[in-house]
Amino acid sequence: MAKKKKEDLPPPSAEWMATFSDLMNLLFCFFVLLFSMSTVDAQKFELIAASFSSTFSIFSGGATAIGDGMLISNGVSQLHELDQYINSIGKAAENSEVSDALDEMQKKIEEEQLKESEKLAERIEEAINENQLDNEIDIEFTSQYVQLTLKGSILFDSGRAELKQEALSTVDKIGLILERYATSTIEIEGHTDNVPIHNSQFASNDELSSFRALSMFEYLVDHTALSPAKIKHSGRGEYVPIADNSTQEGRAKNRRIEIKIYNSLSGE
Numbered sequence: 253m254a255k256k257k258k259e260d261l262p263p264p265s266a267e268w269m270a271t272f273s274d275l276m277n278l279l280f281c282f283f284v285l286l287f288s289m290s291t292v293d294a295q296k297f298e299l300i301a302a303s304f305s306s307t308f309s310i311f312s313g314g315a316t317a318i319g320d321g322m323l324i325s326n327g328v329s330q331l332h333e334l335d336q337y338i339n340s341i342g343k344a345a346e347n348s349e350v351s352d353a354l355d356e357m358q359k360k361i362e363e364e365q366l367k368e369s370e371k372l373a374e375r376i377e378e379a380i381n382e383n384q385l386d387n388e389i390d391i392e393f394t395s396q397y398v399q400l401t402l403k404g405s406i407l408f409d410s411g412r413a414e415l416k417q418e419a420l421s422t423v424d425k426i427g428l429i430l431e432r433y434a435t436s437t438i439e440i441e442g443h444t445d446n447v448p449i450h451n452s453q454f455a456s457n458d459e460l461s462s463f464r465a466l467s468m469f470e471y472l473v474d475h476t477a478l479s480p481a482k483i484k485h486s487g488r489g490e491y492v493p494i495a496d497n498s499t500q501e502g503r504a505k506n507r508r509i510e511i512k513i514y515n516s517l518s519g520e
Contacts, residue, residue, distance in 0.1 A: 308381040361517075365395040368515040375400045376433055376513070383425045390494055396520070397439075400426070404444075404464070404507035413463035415471055423468070427476040430513065437520035439484045439512040440465045440472075445503035446490040462487025467508055 354395035373393040380389055380400075390401040407419045415423060428437060454460040469485040472478055494504035514520035 271451050284487065297384065298368050303491055310331055336379075362395045365515060365517045366393075368517045369393040369395060371396055372433060372513065372515050376400070376429060379429045379432070383429070385422065385425060388422060389426075396516045396518045400511040400513070402426075402509045402511070403504070404505065406463055407468070407509060411454070411460070413451060413453070413460060424475065426511070427478070430472070430478060430511075433478050434478070434482070434513045435516050436514040436518060437482055437484060438478070439510075439514070440468050440485075441485075441510040441512070442468075442487045443492060443494075443506060443510065444490050444510050445506045446493070446497045456489070458487055458489040460487070461489045462510060468511075 258508050307382065370393060380386055388402060388406055391393050392399050392401075402422075403460055406422065407415055409416060442463075442465035444457040444461045445459070449457055449460055452491060454463065465485040469480075470485055472483065473480050490497070491504070493502075493506045494508075495505035497503050497506060
């Protein structure tokens with residue numbers, strides 16, 4: 253049997269080398285791209301971030317750019333700090349919302365307190381007019397209390413702390429009004445002018461104002477059904493003037509007794 257002639261093999265081909273070369277080029281480009289994406293020009297980035305901050309005010313957490321403060325590192329470690337930064341922004345916004353809500357609530361409370369004081373002032377003013385005390389008592393109110401102001405000359409002789417006999421009927425009428433309308437704390441304050449006093453009884457205006465407030469307190473406790481626990485008294489001396497102490501008229505206004513009747517919403 254004749255032997256078949258062995259066919260000649262084709263010469264080795266170099267086509268796979270071209271494919272391999274293309275693959276290496278693609279891989280090289282891919283890694284260069286990854287490297288370029290992981291590297292940030294900090295100076296350019298800060299300029300861009302600062303531009304956004306000034307234009308859109310997006311960095312409201314305290315920094316003018318992401319490059320400032322905590323967000324200063326590159327790479328994966330920055331992600332954790334970015335999370336902290338975002339959380340701090342969220343907490344700041346949340347705190348701001350809570351603060352706004354509390355402010356709004358406080359505003360509504362004060363409005364209700366002011367309405368309560370206004371109603372109380374109207375009732376007391378009506379009683380003052382009925383008792384013909386409108387020429388002797390000034391009335392005003394705040395969100396906390398209604399204030400009755402009596403001239404010191406009506407109640408006391410100059411330099412003395414005892415209630416004048418002719419003033420007792422006025423104080424009795426005031427006591428009836430307090431019994432009827434005072435449901436919370438009553439505060440009695442004595443005030444003087446700034447003329448220095450020094451006599452056998454009082455060494456200063458502070459002492460005089462304190463003893464005048466005390467005299468008013470003791471009389472009301474002795475002649476009304478008001479509880480002493482509800483009444484506070486203090487002397488303020490010359491330190492809270494309501495008029496100019498350089499004139500005789502102003503000093504007369506500053507010598508006074510103030511009775512503050514706190515409303516039911518004041519917490520007093």
